[in-house]
Amino acid sequence: MIKRFFLLFLSLICGYVLFAQNMADEMRSNGKIYVVVAVLVTIFIGIVIYLVRLDKKISKLEKESKINH
Amino acid sequence: MKKWWWKILCIVLLAYTIIGGFLFKVPRQPFVEESIRNLYFHVCMWFCMMILFTVSVVQAVLYLRTNDLKHDNLSRQYAVVGIVFGVLGYITGAIWASYTWADPNKPETESFASIAKDPKLIGAAIALLIYFAYLVLRDSIQDLDKKARVSSVYNIYAFAFLFPSIWIVPRLLASLHPGGQGDSGGNPGINPNDLTAGMRLVFYPAIIGWTLLGVWIVSLKVRLKNLKENYLNK
Numbered sequence: 329m330i331k332r333f334f335l336l337f338l339s340l341i342c343g344y345v346l347f348a349q350n351m352a353d354e355m356r357s358n359g360k361i362y363v364v365v366a367v368l369v370t371i372f373i374g375i376v377i378y379l380v381r382l383d384k385k386i387s388k389l390e391k392e393s394k395i396n397h
Numbered sequence: 398m399k400k401w402w403w404k405i406l407c408i409v410l411l412a413y414t415i416i417g418g419f420l421f422k423v424p425r426q427p428f429v430e431e432s433i434r435n436l437y438f439h440v441c442m443w444f445c446m447m448i449l450f451t452v453s454v455v456q457a458v459l460y461l462r463t464n465d466l467k468h469d470n471l472s473r474q475y476a477v478v479g480i481v482f483g484v485l486g487y488i489t490g491a492i493w494a495s496y497t498w499a500d501p502n503k504p505e506t507e508s509f510a511s512i513a514k515d516p517k518l519i520g521a522a523i524a525l526l527i528y529f530a531y532l533v534l535r536d537s538i539q540d541l542d543k544k545a546r547v548s549s550v551y552n553i554y555a556f557a558f559l560f561p562s563i564w565i566v567p568r569l570l571a572s573l574h575p576g577g578q579g580d581s582g583g584n585p586g587i588n589p590n591d592l593t594a595g596m597r598l599v600f601y602p603a604i605i606g607w608t609l610l611g612v613w614i615v616s617l618k619v620r621l622k623n624l625k626e627n628y629l630n631k
Binding site: 361362364365368369372376379380382383386389390393396 | 404411415
C-alpha cells in the first residue's frame with residue numbers, strides 16, 4: 329500500500345520535472361498563471377484518484393456481500 | 398466502477414473548468430477584475446447545493462408516498478452533500494468578499510460590520526442553519542420509520558424556506574452581492590445581461606461538472622450505507 333503511494337508520488341514528481349523542463353518558458357509567461365493551473369490540476373487529479381479508489385473499494389465490498397448472502 | 402460514463406464526464410468537465418476558468422479571457426470590471434473567475438467555482442458551489450437539495454426534497458416526497466426506506470437514505474445523503482457544497486460556497490464567498498467588498502482603508506472590524514449586514518449573506522446563513530437542524534433532528538430519533546417520516550416532512554419545510562431566504566428576500570433588498578435591488582435583477586448567473594458569451598462557455602459546463610461530482614460523492618455514501626445495513630442485518 330505504502331509502496332503503491334510512493335510510486336504514485338514519484339511518477340507525479342517525475343512528470344512535473346519533465347514537464348517543467350520542456351515548458352520552462354511557457355510556465356513563466358503570462359504572469360505565471362500556468363503554475364496556478366498546474367497546482368489546481370494536480371489537486372484535482374488527487375481528489376479524482378481518491379474518489380475512484382473509494383468507488384472501486386465499495387464495488388468490491390458490494391460484490392463480496394452479494395456472494396455471502 | 399459501475400455506470401462509469403458520467404463519472405468520466407464529470408472529470409472531463411471539471412478539468413475543462415479549471416483550465417478554461419484560468420486561461421480564457423474575462424472582461425475586466427472595477428473592483429472585481431480577474432477575481433470574476435471565481436464565478437466558475439464559488440457560484441457553482443451554490444448551484445450544486447440547490448440542485449442537490451432539490452433532489453433531496455424529491456426523494457423525501459417519494460419516501461412519504463411509498464414508505465420505502467431507500468428513498469429516505471437517498472434524501473439524507475443528498476442533503477448532507479448539499480450542505481457540504483453550501484458551506485464551501487459560503488467560505489469561498491467570504492474570501493472573495495474580503496478582497497472586493499471590504500474597504501482596505503478602513504479598519505477590518507468596520508468593513509466586517511458593513512459586509513455582515515448583507516441580506517444575501519444572512520439569507521444563505523439561515524438556509525444552511527435550517528439544513529443543519531435537519532441533521533440534528535434526524536439523528537435524534539431512534540425509531541427508523543419515525544426518523545424517516547419526521548425528517549422527510551422537515552426536509553420539505555427546509556426546502557420551502559430556501560425560496561424566501563436565498564431566492565426572494567436578497568433580491569428585494571439593496572445588496573453588495575450581484576442580483577440585489579438596483580442590479581439588472583434575477584439570478585446573476587443566468588441573466589443574459591451579466592455574462593459574456595466566453596464566460597458562459599465555461600460557466601455552464603462548470604455547473605454540470607461540480608453537480609456530477611456531488612452526485613458521485615452521494616452515490617458512494619449511499620452504497621456505503623447500504624453495505625453497512627447489509628452487514629448489520631446478517
